[in-house]
Amino acid sequence: MTALSTENSSSDCKSALLKLAPVEAVLFDVDGTLCDSDPLHYFAFREMLQEIGFNGGVPIDEEFFIQNIAGKHNDDIARALFPDDYERGLKFTDDKEAYFRRLVVEQLKPIDGLSKLVKWITDYGLKRAAVTNAPRANAELMISMLGLTEFFQAIIVGSECEHAKPHPAPYLKGLEAIGASKEHTFIFEDSPSGIRAGVAAGMPVIGLSTRNPEHLLMKENPAFLIKDYEDSKLWAVLEELEKENGVRTKADAA
Template sequence: MRSAPLPGSSLPHAVFFDMDGLLVDSEPVHAAAYVVAFERAGLALHPDEYRTHVTLGGGSIRDLYAAKGGSAAGWPELFECKCELFAKQVREEMELLPGVSELLQALADRGIPCLLATGSGRANATVILERFGLRPYFAAVLSGEDVSRAKPDPEIFLKAASLIGASPAGCVSLEDSPKGVRAATGAGISCIAVPTSWTRTGDFTGAALVVHSLQQVTPLLLEEIVHKHLARS
């Protein structure tokens, strides 16, 4: 595992990437898969419910399932069904969002560690990373199963920074959702928000910058963000 640049360096100590909505436009695919899985379990779920409760609100899909009368015994089968549907869509139809490959390569060329910090499950992360050959770009991969508290809690970012011995103030996070921005800033990490059509109506207060695409994000921009953050610290 690559360690972070020396504390005196002007480079970011590390860059943390979200996955759903940042690397791939997968939030609507998650929602669609859950809609089908809920239907097969005899329950109704609208994509907007998923978007409001989970994507924007940071709530748990399992809590939403329980609120609709789903039984604890029925959850494993429903979740397995959803994961199979999601993986099929990833392998057959999903594409990387613009700028992902270029930014990861530019950071790798400069020796800046990248870590994946996703609230999604490990199986979802694995299928996406394998589908697009992205795993070698990440010094570490943290999923929702690696923490006890989901975003907007900062736990996943604090754990990621600790893994490579990086100071949170010297890191930058890239997120597409308000809950991700809150999690990063709660850990003392500067965050660039890259909203999608699924999240752009959210409140991105606290983000150091809001951009339309990762194509606008460069190593120089990340360095400037870190420099400004450290100057205020």
């Protein structure tokens, strides 16, 4: 990438969020966005599918996981993995989630820089909600393990909406739950389907290249991509928001 294209990219990153001023809310996905949970999902699916002889007993690889499972709702996963026995697929995904929750208690880790971002959001008094395709039991457990139960003002679950992601319904419901406007809200997401949902809901999405390939994420038109919450690209934009009074402090909002 040339110096000019890098400069243009940086300018685009800033304008995507500065147009939201004054920013009033931030929406987060959970899996892969708050925490690096995809390896735990992958492990659980791989082990359990191998146990039942899926794919002739050959373990699924990460490419299969990304293409068919990551970021998708369990209803869609059940249909994809068990096209001839949907009910069996639903039972399998329920059992897999129970296994995943046991792994979470032992191994869950936050995305690097999450605590720094949480402090920034809290200091500026921004509204916030978690919007996820994960089952509520999973989402609440992960949020609790990360110490964010009090941070989020609402948790929106795809299965409790008219449609799950990649439909925009969960993000629109998230806005409604916290009383925020899409004209002043941005989103953090890590999956192609999640980015698609946020963009369709009319908000800029900052994509995290936690596990999914960048070329797949970019196809869904995020505002820009970051590696994690320590990424200098993110903080350059947030600092610009501060300089331009693009966020309101608690004192300003009072």
